[in-house]
Amino acid sequence: MTGLRILEISNLTKSYGAVKAVNDVSIHIDRGEIAGLIGPNGSGKSTFFDCSTGLGRPDSGTVKLDGQDITGWSLNRIAREGRMLRSFQKTVVFKSLDIEENLIIAGQMFTFPSLFSTFGLGRLSRDRVSALRDRARELIKMAGLWDVRHQRAGNLSGGQQKLIQFASMLMPEPKLILLDEPMAGINPKIIERVVDTILYANKSLGVSFLIIEHNIDVVTSICQRVIVLDQGQKLVEGLPQDIINDQRVREAYLGG
């Protein structure tokens, strides 16, 4: 069944010792939607992300991607077979490799049918890599990084590295992208480019998004729906403008 919901997470719970970092949270993402996930520091956003994408294992609850139960799958399998990709706050690029290589790596496991086929050096293998290189170059152009495409990714600015990460995530034609604070620590000019890229991917490529973000202007301008977490629980969800005016959300942020 290819329903309306691309991602459906039910009753997700994760504890560290006595602390319930995520407590019985249920959310869903509709096909083609850009949803925001906000909440004060320590509200469990990152743990929730990790448990939904296979980096951590939830204690209980289920994660369904496109109707398929993917609870307990590893990060690499969710990426490869589910085409649900995620970004990280800090680790963004393969630093000692150039931009083109970064993007080719990001696409390889989606082009090669098996692990053993990646050891091939034959015609087929070369053709696959050159197709990836073409796509990588297209995306590099789109991200406005053409002039620096042979630079080591680690030499570029934080904002440029984030752009590389976005381009990388578009290599495999993903269904759903989860972004962990994509705007943190980058300058306003690049924020605009990141926003443009997200909107382009959403409108032209049909990618759905779930975005953790502290920059409230960005959240209200691009998200169609916002979910608020507080102390490991879902506090409220709704339209962006309703959320900013919600008394409970204000109290949560102000620690009231």
Added chain:
Amino acid sequence: MSLTEVSQTQQSRDLRLPFGLVLLALALCAPLLASTYVVHALIIALIFMLPAHGLNLLVGYTGLLSLAQAAFFGIGAYASGLLAVTYGTPFYINVIASGLVAGALALPLGIPALRLRSTSFVMCTLGFVIIGQAIAKNWISLTRGDMGLSGIPKPHFALGPLSFTVSGTMAFYYLALAIGILATLAVWMIVRSPAGRNMIAIRENETLAESVGIPTWRYKLIVFMLSAAFAGVGGSLYAHYLTVVSPLTFQMYYSTTMLIIVLGGGAGTISGVVFGSLLFVGLTEALRVTPELRMIAYGLCLLVLVFWFKQGFAPVINRLWNFIGGAK
């Protein structure tokens, strides 16, 4: 203006192909030019290059520091020795079998070991060498304990009526050179494949590699097995060269030598490993002139390496290569 242009075009002539041919010619002529003792040292260097190549796949390309190479080297040596002494199988079967046995044994050893984090993994791989030696010493019915296996025949090739035994040092040199070149080509093919790119991604950042769909755990296991297979082939060659195998083949010293070759030569580069095996095995042989000071001098050389060549000799080789290639 025109003068400088002329000198530049002269400078930028690409001499890499002729240079490579000269190196190959030197390698082919070495036994004719050098003394038997030097040729012996070169054979040892070529033998150690095999486990070093394997280790480079692991340390240099995948980012896993391992001290287990001597264990797989020993397994390869014993596998060949036992096959040759017990069943009388020819060299070319033993050498392949040794690679396969070492590679296959790396699977059950790698599954628990690779679950460990960096430092614990290193300690665990060190354990393999010690356990290997203990087994070789104490499983007397199979390995003859400290007596070891002797009378392993020199490589013998037979094709119909033609047969040839690789008995002399010079002949063995060519055999080791041929296997060394094949192994270098094999590493080159692995590294240049898309899998090689995935290995580098794992070395750079394992979590990020996972997030782009790379099954890092399975890659690490496969590379661990491949590196063991290279060591196994090296061990086999060692057994057939020395014609004896003893529990001392499982030696920590060998693991560190292989690691020094890789780190000193330049981890993550193929030329670095080739150069490193010649340099560091050559160095231990050359230092035999001062037996009392040998280890001290060796240690001093390593200190120099650590302080002045932090990335091994790879940057030096790279610069030389670019210079020969005519790049400015």
